[in-house]
Amino acid sequence: MKKNNYSLRKFINDIHLWLGLASGIVLFLVCFSGTILTFDDEIKALFTDKVAIDASVSEKASVASLIQTLEQSNQGYITGLTLPSNTDVPYEFSVKKDLKERRGSQVLVNPYTSSVHSVEKTRADAFMMSMFKLHRWLLLDIAVGRPIVGIATIIFLVLAISGIVLWFPKKIKWKTVKHGFKIKTNANWKRINHDLHNTLGFYACVFILIMGITGLCWSFEGYKDLLGRIMGTKIFDRTSTEFEIPKTAENDIISIDEALAIANTTLNYPGELSVSFPNKKNNYYTFRKSNDNNWSPVTRDNLYMSLNGTVLAVEWFKEKPLNVRVAALIKPLHTGEIYGQFSKIIYFLACLIATSLPVTGTIIWIHKLKKKKKKKKL
Numbered sequence: 265m266k267k268n269n270y271s272l273r274k275f276i277n278d279i280h281l282w283l284g285l286a287s288g289i290v291l292f293l294v295c296f297s298g299t300i301l302t303f304d305d306e307i308k309a310l311f312t313d314k315v316a317i318d319a320s321v322s323e324k325a326s327v328a329s330l331i332q333t334l335e336q337s338n339q340g341y342i343t344g345l346t347l348p349s350n351t352d353v354p355y356e357f358s359v360k361k362d363l364k365e366r367r368g369s370q371v372l373v374n375p376y377t378s379s380v381h382s383v384e385k386t387r388a389d390a391f392m393m394s395m396f397k398l399h400r401w402l403l404l405d406i407a408v409g410r411p412i413v414g415i416a417t418i419i420f421l422v423l424a425i426s427g428i429v430l431w432f433p434k435k436i437k438w439k440t441v442k443h444g445f446k447i448k449t450n451a452n453w454k455r456i457n458h459d460l461h462n463t464l465g466f467y468a469c470v471f472i473l474i475m476g477i478t479g480l481c482w483s484f485e486g487y488k489d490l491l492g493r494i495m496g497t498k499i500f501d502r503t504s505t506e507f508e509i510p511k512t513a514e515n516d517i518i519s520i521d522e523a524l525a526i527a528n529t530t531l532n533y534p535g536e537l538s539v540s541f542p543n544k545k546n547n548y549y550t551f552r553k554s555n556d557n558n559w560s561p562v563t564r565d566n567l568y569m570s571l572n573g574t575v576l577a578v579e580w581f582k583e584k585p586l587n588v589r590v591a592a593l594i595k596p597l598h599t600g601e602i603y604g605q606f607s608k609i610i611y612f613l614a615c616l617i618a619t620s621l622p623v624t625g626t627i628i629w630i631h632k633l634k635k636k637k638k639k640k641k642l
Contacts, residue, residue: 311388414483461624471614
């Protein structure tokens, strides 16, 4: 009577193999597009016309006068503004031709010469949008592509966890474990391919897990809500802060330049300052500022100000509860923006490795099939 040699490790190996083969093409496309999207802004910037700024030419014009210039040039409704921390970068105005538009467009203005530069869409923008659609829903209809990507992401999480288990040898000793940390470059191509899959997969698995756990928030609303309940706060909370503001007399309304000065005085540190102008829904200014000296370029403090210059509230990012801070960082944790260029490079390499795993894994499987066929013939 033959013994049953089907062990738990063999079961995990089969799960890893067949799930990997079943999702290989989808995972390759999602990871490939994700690799490119890591440097989304940088790629777009390469193909965008630069606006030369010479700070020594003259003094800066007031923001009020720049807004007047934009209105006279019939750019549209001005809904917001971003002031850079560097003097050689133009101001960026958010403009909508129709207030019903969701996002609108950006217009760059030289604060020293008041020259207006509309940001035109380039081929790079179209290409990156294609990569975005490929990454999020495989260029398919959203209702079809989004769940497919979500299911593939779940599979990738299972593959990452099972891959970590399989990375460890049956007998865990330093002599056997240490081989998993390096690629044997002087071996034959089959061994090199195996090491590329095994070793590189091990190094990238932590980042794959982070990207997968956070990425599911865009695929499944139920998952996002469940994660929010577990964390005790909303994920992607876009609700507006409500204030009871008495009607402001015309004479008491301050200028935009005065409002910016108050905001910079309250948020007293160097950094990029963005402001959303009052509208029918929210009759107050909303300021967001990032600290150039902070550990992360994506953390921002918020300030709310009435039309007469009264500071309604200040939300300091570092003073928010831990769960709220983590929830606010879901997107930069997924995209790699969390630590700026340093983390982007790490994420780029991790995504590149993740893109290679379905390829190297399939080659390993094909090689094993060939070996089995040879044994049967013998």
